[in-house]
Amino acid sequence: MNALPETINDAPMPTTITAPLPDLAETIGGFATEFRSACASYLKAAQIYAAAIAEHGDHARVAFADQLPDITTSLWRRLESVGNGTMDPRLLSASSRGAQSLRRLPAPQQTEYLNSGVDVLLSGGDSLRVAIDHLQPSQVQQVFSGSHVRTLGEQRAFLAVAATPPTPSTAKRSVWVRGSELHFNGTGKLSRLELLRLLEEMG
Numbered sequence: 001m002n003a004l005p006e007t008i009n010d011a012p013m014p015t016t017i018t019a020p021l022p023d024l025a026e027t028i029g030g031f032a033t034e035f036r037s038a039c040a041s042y043l044k045a046a047q048i049y050a051a052a053i054a055e056h057g058d059h060a061r062v063a064f065a066d067q068l069p070d071i072t073t074s075l076w077r078r079l080e081s082v083g084n085g086t087m088d089p090r091l092l093s094a095s096s097r098g099a100q101s102l103r104r105l106p107a108p109q110q111t112e113y114l115n116s117g118v119d120v121l122l123s124g125g126d127s128l129r130v131a132i133d134h135l136q137p138s139q140v141q142q143v144f145s146g147s148h149v150r151t152l153g154e155q156r157a158f159l160a161v162a163a164t165p166p167t168p169s170t171a172k173r174s175v176w177v178r179g180s181e182l183h184f185n186g187t188g189k190l191s192r193l194e195l196l197r198l199l200e201e202m203g
Contacts, residue, residue, distance in 0.1 A: 043082065043089050050083025078103075090114055098135035101144035104193065109149070118143050121155040145180070146191030 052060040065076060081087035081103075088110040091103050098118075102110050117131045120139050135143065142155050150158060161178065175184045183189045190198070 039089070042092060046079040046083035046089070046092070048083070049076075049079050053080060054084070088114055094133065096133045096135070097137050097140040098132040098144075101140055101146075102132055104144075104146060105148065113149065118149055119152055121152050121159065127152055146193040 049060075049064060052064070056063075061076070061080075065071070065073075071079075075092075078087060078092050082089050082092055086107050087103060088107055091099055091110060091114070094100075102113060105113075114132055117129045118135070119127045120130045120135070120143060121127050130139065142158055143150055145154070177183070178189075180192045181189045
């Protein structure tokens with residue numbers, strides 16, 4: 001069982017909109033009907049799963065996973081979140097970097113930013129509203145702090161810190177703290193929320 005199809009952003013979509021041919025219009029109509037039905041089915045399935053967990057706890061999680069081994073652990077977690085209303089259903093199968101960061105926010109904010117996009121500060125000082133799935137990896141780091149979407153002022157501060165070269169003492173260390181992030185080996189970093197989650201998983 002696979003998650004709902006994702007929007008493919010690798011290839012550019014046609015920019016010229018023309019009236020669909022009669023046979024294509026019928027095909028589109030059939031697709032739309034089936035796709036909406038599939039979305040509704042996924043939502044209903046997620047609600048059933050979440051209700052079972054609410055009643056039976058971890059026993060339900062284990063029983064469902066045993067009966068449906070093709071579903072990944074991460075998808076089970078998303079289904080539970082959708083079913084109990086803590087994740088917007090549109091994020092169920094989304095795999096973009098922006099969607100991954102958006103899942104960490106409360107459901108009302110997920111819906112807000114999925115509908116409206118987020119403001120991204122540009123290098124020249126202007127800002128641009130960008131859809132979540134269209135954010136570049138560097139923009140995701142700039143926009144999301146881990147616990148919220150940065151304001152334009154916070155993004156300006158983030159970019160200023162990112163542009164500041166590490167001090168000689170910092171460069172010699174393999175791990176150091178910058179703001180609310182843990183940097184290591186000069187090649188990676190973890191936000192405070194990510195670090196807490198890792199510590200929780202370690203027990």
